[in-house]
Amino acid sequence: MQANKPTSNKLLKSINQQKVLRLIFTDGPISRVELAEKTGLTQQTITNIVNRLLQDRIVLEMTPTTSSVGRKPVPLIVDGSSMYAIGIEVAVQYIRGSLMDFQNKRIFEVKREKIDREGYPLAYMIQVVDELLQHVPDQSRLQGIGCSIQGLVDSKQGIVLYSPGLGYRDFPLRDRLEEKYGLPVLLDNDVNLLALVENLNGRLAASQNNMTLKLDYGIGGAIVANNQLCSGANHVAGEFGHYKVVVGEQAVKCHCGGKGCLTTIASISSLRRSGWKLDDFRTRVLEQEPEAITRFGSMIDGIGLALSNMITMLNPEHVLVTGALVDAFRDTLIDAVKERIASSVPDTCKGVQIICLPETPNESISAAGLVMNDFFEVPLEQLSL
Ligand SMILES: [Zn+2]
Incomplete structure (x- = not known):
């Protein structure tokens, strides 16, 4: 038990930070006082977390609205325009990639049609990611790569279970890409991802x-x-x-x-x-x-x-x-x-x-959404550790 304690404290710290970050993302602009009220954390804890997020340039302080009655609290927002995500649509006939900022603005798009079986899809994916990387304004601000896969996927393990069209069976795609790029990689099945997006804010x-x-x-x-x-x-x-x-x-x-x-x-x-x-x-x-x-x-x-x-x-x-x-x-x-x-x-x-739908959506954009969702996710599952 004793040996586990430091880990638990560290986890709790990260859970609190994620709670605050998620609230700034969903409810921002929001002040430190409101964050303390909504999370139940102390003012001091909020101050420490916000200082860390400001230092890492993940959140920004906005100018408070002027008022004749004393000092107004400083509103905080997520600095979405200077954080980036790459989304890759891995289809049977082509690979499409989008470089997005965290405000959902597309910065660059690349599409590579499959020419022959040689190297498809992994070598093509790497080409697409490499090309997108050249357009990232600040690579230290790139938060990960999300992939929408035409095939069965175990998204927790990051494995493509089965895709006859892509020629994959039990393929550890997440590990391969993480080793190559040193960034978090997230995978999901294309239809699950589409259903999630449409259920969240679509038709x-x-x-x-x-x-x-x-x-x-x-x-x-x-x-x-x-x-x-x-x-x-x-x-x-x-x-x-x-x-x-x-x-x-x-x-x-x-x-x-x-x-x-x-x-x-x-x-x-x-x-x-x-x-x-x-x-x-x-x-x-x-x-x-x-x-x-x-x-x-x-x-x-x-x-x-x-x-x-x-x-x-x-x-x-x-x-x-x-x-x-x-x-x-x-x-x-x-x-x-x-x-x-x-x-x-x-x-x-x-x-x-x-x-x-008016037309089949560009799934590389939804795939980049996987990265953003993960970035703001509160690791509740880890609470049971
Ligand atoms: Zn069948």
């Missing part, structure tokens, strides 16, 4: 129960129930791509080891396996070419079936549908899926709203 903010489905090179999903993201025992909850939608002789073997999965008929990778490029496929569907129409019909059937079953099971208020396939077909796809759902879910679930 899903008004709903407590919702699903996000991304129809892209592969198919990914996220489920939010009672405002909580369901990750499941092995971080694979919400994997809509492996929902069974085909049975019997038509069922094709999937890379997951199963058969008849949605991803085998409704993903861009499944189109490619049948020799279709997305752009050509889109043109041929819009020209009503019979072969393309049949294929598009089976995609819609599969998506409609998988979603109808998920809606019946989870009774969400909203379903957000996004991804390159949705961007390519927009209303043609959404309206057809809506029709399938309306005709097959029980009356009790018919209130569900199917929504889509």
Whole structure:
């Protein structure tokens, strides 16, 4: 017990500092007196913490508003314009990186399309980060690298569990990047990250129960129930791509080891396996070419079936549908899926709203948000130590 004490004190100190920092971030401009009131910490502790944050140039003192009645307290704010984060979107076909400041302003963006398999994705990611680093106004103020990954991720361990498109299985991406750059690195699955952003302040903010489905090179999903993201025992909850939608002789073997999965008929990778490029496929569907129409019909059937079953099971208020396939077909796809759902879910679930984003968001920006969120996070989990 005795040996643990210094660690506990140090932890408590860091928890208090994070509490103060987070409050300045969320409630700033805020004075030292208000910080003491809101945290329950003593004036002296607040003064010590604020002095440290001022010294590290993490917070700034603003000019107090003048008043005839005595001295006004000095408001404090986070110095967001001089702290930076790098966000990387690791997609199957490209790597996109954004250099952001802590006021969410983008300073620079880089995108590298995959040319061949050699060195993809790690060597490409390193190229993108290296290029962004040249644009950081002050490298000592760069707080970390966040990554949005098209694949299954254990974000606590920083491991890409499985991504057939990226060629990763149990790959320790966080450790590799931290060793290379000496900065904190954070990873999350692309759809989970999108669902978190949209639930926090986007189109899903008004709903407590919702699903996000991304129809892209592969198919990914996220489920939010009672405002909580369901990750499941092995971080694979919400994997809509492996929902069974085909049975019997038509069922094709999937890379997951199963058969008849949605991803085998409704993903861009499944189109490619049948020799279709997305752009050509889109043109041929819009020209009503019979072969393309049949294929598009089976995609819609599969998506409609998988979603109808998920809606019946989870009774969400909203379903957000996004991804390159949705961007390519927009209303043609959404309206057809809506029709399938309306005709097959029980009356009790018919209130569900199917929504889509104007276009699939730039996930490198959300990935940089992982760094900012981590920077201001209060390490509550460590309290149990
Ligand atoms: Zn599968």
